[in-house]
Structures are given as structure tokens and as C-alpha cells.
Amino acid sequence: MYATPASAALTRRTVLRTAFTAAVLAGTAAALAPVLRARRPRQTLTPAPLVEETYRGRNIAVDHAGVRIDGRPLHVMRRADGSYLSGINHFQSFGTRLELARAAVDELGTTQLAFAAPHHG
């Protein structure tokens, strides 16, 4: 019924890199040059996520700034042992932010995070 975590991980960058490599091998490097130039400034403005995957049909993105699910920020907190808690999971913690995000998706079902969430004092 749901995609498993193992089958879910393939980053957008990996997909792009593979596509470009294939294109270069096919001898169309010149044709791609404008595309590569066009990508550069956009990358500076919006750094690619460290990890991005589709999990149970939801987009998870983890980068230095935080965790997003379908583009919406997930409030992330830390426990003294270094593990992670989120606005969705306050009574359980996870070893990595990707595990934290997947657990949030499991709990959310088909619901979306709100864009503006209440914050702790």
C-alpha cells in the first residue's frame, strides 16, 4: 500500500547528475552548456537539499536550515543525547533528521503541515 523507505531514496541531484552524464557521453555537451550555465545562479539562491526523497508519496527535504515536508517546515528539536524530536513527535526521538521526517509523514497520514505553527516559549 505504501512505498517502503528503502525504495524511496533517490535524490534529485542524483537524478540530474545521471541525466547530464548520459547526455555528455552521447556527445551533446555543447547543446547542454546553456542549460548548465542557467542552473548555476539558481543553485546559489536555493541550495539543493542534503537529502531529498519521496516517502509514502510525500516530498521530504533535509538541509542545513531544517526539514521540510512537501515544502512546509517541520519544527525540529534536539534531545540531550543528540537525537531529534519534531512538532509532530514530542514523545519519541530519532537518530537522524531523515528518520524524524519519515516518522512525521507516518503520523500525518494525508494531512499537510501548517505553514505557520505555534512556537515554544
Place this chain on the structure above:
Amino acid sequence: MYTRQNQKNLTSAQKKRFTAAVLELKRTGAYDDLVRTHDKYFVPDRDSKLRVGHMSPSFFPWHRRYLLQFERLLQAVDPGVSVPYWDWTADNSPVSSLWAEDFLGGTGREGDRRVMTGPFAHEKGNWEITVGITEARFLTRNLGRPQNPIALPTAAELQWALDDPTYDTSPWDSTAQGGGFRNKLEGWAAPRSERWRNHNKVHQWIGGHMTGGTAPNDPAFWLHHAFVDLLWDRWQLRHPGSGYLPAAPLALGDLQRGRVIALDEPMPPWDLTPRDMLSHQGLYRYE
């Protein structure tokens, strides 16, 4: 002086009065203020800030005072109502009478986890979620988490916490592993094979809103915490020579100084100390 009853012994008239008073607090906005308080005071223990409600020794006294605030509001609506408790080691099934149409309603439906039965179902028109971190305006639950099943704590698991004669131990947070009733009952301390126990596990078992900082959006929160409150009594009875710790403010140089509440320090948002909350004699008793 009034009695907090085991929820399984409530008559249908008592269930009706309890849920009617809760719905009235929701209508006036007082209920949502309580939800905000819980979320605001959840401070994780990596932060160098004061923790009053969770991952800290004042977990029991803070929630005792918090429940009293809720109960006083309820009693202003209906003086005959008190907070029932839910013994989750005994009534441990999604088909328990607790989750019936005439009380808290049942689990959420597949997909969006929306609660469809009982007085808190969104379709009844009286339970709009306004303090949440998702777009859901309806109450959500996922009893027993069928996709990744979890069981409620057993009597043996609870006893493991109650048997510990030490109230709490350094570093007074979620990593306190050397023993300590508080962390074993709050549920961060657990054998490696399990990871989560007791109080934390109950939040996870209910699922939906109960797994997050706005857990009191689900009225099941109060019945869960009334039982946690009763368990503090049981621990005190079992270990009459033990008491709340830390008894005095932590020494200069202790990393937890200023981050946890000692016996005679006030617990925000109230001007009350753990000592003030050690006993509820004369206020209420448990059946």
C-alpha cells in the same frame, strides 16, 4: 473534596456530564488556552533553558497543577464533574468503552486520521482544532498505530518504574539512566530493546494529535495524565522514605542549574513549587 473515578466505572450520565463540560470549555476558548500552555512549556533538554513540564523532575508536580487548572474550569461549568483516570494497563484495547460513541469516540479513519465518532468528531460541529501544527481542523487519532503496531504499557513495565526508590537522578533530563522513577515513568529511560515506555508510549499508542506538543487537543490527554498523577501517589506510598529530588537548587557549575526545578522553586506559569504539589490531600482522592 471530590473523587477522581476510574473511567471504566463511570455511568453513561457521568460520561455525558464530563464531555458536555469539556465541550463548553472549548466553546468559551478556555480549552484552547490550555492547549497553548502545554505546547509553550515543552522545552527539549538540549536547550539551555528552564524545563518545567517534560524531561525534568517537575514532570509530576507540573502536570498535577496543570490538571487542577483544567478541573477547576470544568467544575465552574459543572461542579459535579471531575477528571476520570484511564488505567492503560487494564483497558488496553481500541475497543475499550473509553473509545465508544458515548465517551471519547474512536480512532481516526484511514488517510487523514480524522476521528469520526463521539462528541469530539469534527462533524458534530463542536470540536474545531485551532491550536495545531497541521492543517487539520479536526481531531486525529491512530489507536494502536496499525501500520507499525505498538502495545500499551503492561503492568510489569509500570511496576519496573514504581519499584525504583529514587525519585529522579542527575542529569535530571531524558538521559537519566542510572535509575529514577521519573524518567522511567515519563518513559525516556527504557531497556535498549524497547526504547520507549509508560507515559511516552501511551502518547504514541493514541497517535494523531497526542504525539505532538498540542496533545491536549485530544481530551484523552486528561484521562491519561490523571492516571500518571495517581501513579505518583502509588510511588510515594511504596517508598515513604523517598522524596522529590533535587531537594535543593543545583550547585554552581552544574550544567543543569537553572534548567530544572528544585523542591522549593516556583514552576512557571504558576507561583507554586513542587513542594506545594506533593500531596492532593483535602482536594481530591482517587477511587
